[in-house]
Amino acid sequence: MPCELHERVAWASSLVLGAAAIATGAFATYVRGWRRLQRASPEEAAGLRPWAFASGLLVALLVIGSPLSALDHELLTLHMLQHLLLMTIAAPLLMAGNAAVALRSGAPRPVAAAIGTLHLSRMTRPLLHPVSCWLAGTMVVVVWHVPAAHELAMSSASWHLIQQVSFLAGGLLFWRPVLARGRMEPFVPLYLLLATFPCDALSAFLAFCGRVVYACHRGAPAAFGLSPLQDQQCAGALMWFWVTVAYLVPAVAVTLRLLSPRPERESLPSG
Numbered sequence: 588m589p590c591e592l593h594e595r596v597a598w599a600s601s602l603v604l605g606a607a608a609i610a611t612g613a614f615a616t617y618v619r620g621w622r623r624l625q626r627a628s629p630e631e632a633a634g635l636r637p638w639a640f641a642s643g644l645l646v647a648l649l650v651i652g653s654p655l656s657a658l659d660h661e662l663l664t665l666h667m668l669q670h671l672l673l674m675t676i677a678a679p680l681l682m683a684g685n686a687a688v689a690l691r692s693g694a695p696r697p698v699a700a701a702i703g704t705l706h707l708s709r710m711t712r713p714l715l716h717p718v719s720c721w722l723a724g725t726m727v728v729v730v731w732h733v734p735a736a737h738e739l740a741m742s743s744a745s746w747h748l749i750q751q752v753s754f755l756a757g758g759l760l761f762w763r764p765v766l767a768r769g770r771m772e773p774f775v776p777l778y779l780l781l782a783t784f785p786c787d788a789l790s791a792f793l794a795f796c797g798r799v800v801y802a803c804h805r806g807a808p809a810a811f812g813l814s815p816l817q818d819q820q821c822a823g824a825l826m827w828f829w830v831t832v833a834y835l836v837p838a839v840a841v842t843l844r845l846l847s848p849r850p851e852r853e854s855l856p857s858g
Contacts, residue, residue, distance in 0.1 A: 724761025
């Protein structure tokens with residue numbers, strides 16, 4: 588194993604304790620908020636899903652806080668897998684857990700008050716608009732796969748961490764309108780469909796351009812039997828297939844839900 592890889596694994600290993608501590612603290616706060624809501628507002632507590640929040644934390648911890656995160660320097664396919672896990676598995680699971688409500692309820696009162704004020708402020712409302720959420724989720728993918736940005740993340744452990752955290756944050760914003768209850772449902776299929784286009788363009792380019800795009804991978808030795816170009820083609824194919832499933836399956840599900848018969852209305856009095 589190259590010396591640089593040993594160093595990256597050692598640095599990634601040092602993140603495990605910190606990431607685990609953050610995840611444990613977040614889950615403890617979530618559970619405390621859940622219990623408080625069960626006493627104060629059972630209806631609101633019923634909307635929480637601790638299993639989803641815990642699963643999302645676990646996936647994020649495995650991607651960001653595991654020594655496996657160092658291996659994406661060796662294979663672009665692993666890098667692609669990690670960013671897809673963060674954006675399409677960890678992020679929607681965290682959002683499905685209705686984390687904002689539970690964490691605000693479980694946090695100390697001054698912190699909860701500050702979060703509530705920030706959430707309702709005029710400055711944050713535009714940031715939480717569906718258009719802003721769509722742009723955040725889309726641009727974080729496009730920007731980090733620009734060669735200069737990707738090579739920066741691969742050359743610096745700090746930038747690599749920033750990249751992974753931004754994938755998770757972008758995913759959280761992206762899935763917010765999709766999983767917000769009773770809001771924007773008619774627009775969700777189009778919202779998800781449009782999000783596939785930039786990803787499809789990027790993945791098609793990586794798969795079919797016929798050259799290694801990222802300089803940091805050009806001179807890399809074959810890993811797992813894949814040449815750098817084959818690795819890039821696998822990464823593009825993985826992204827193409829994964830995004831199609833992750834975005835279009837929910838879009839179809841929402842469409843079917845919208846087209847399904849509504850509960851029968853009260854019959855009108857016969858005239």
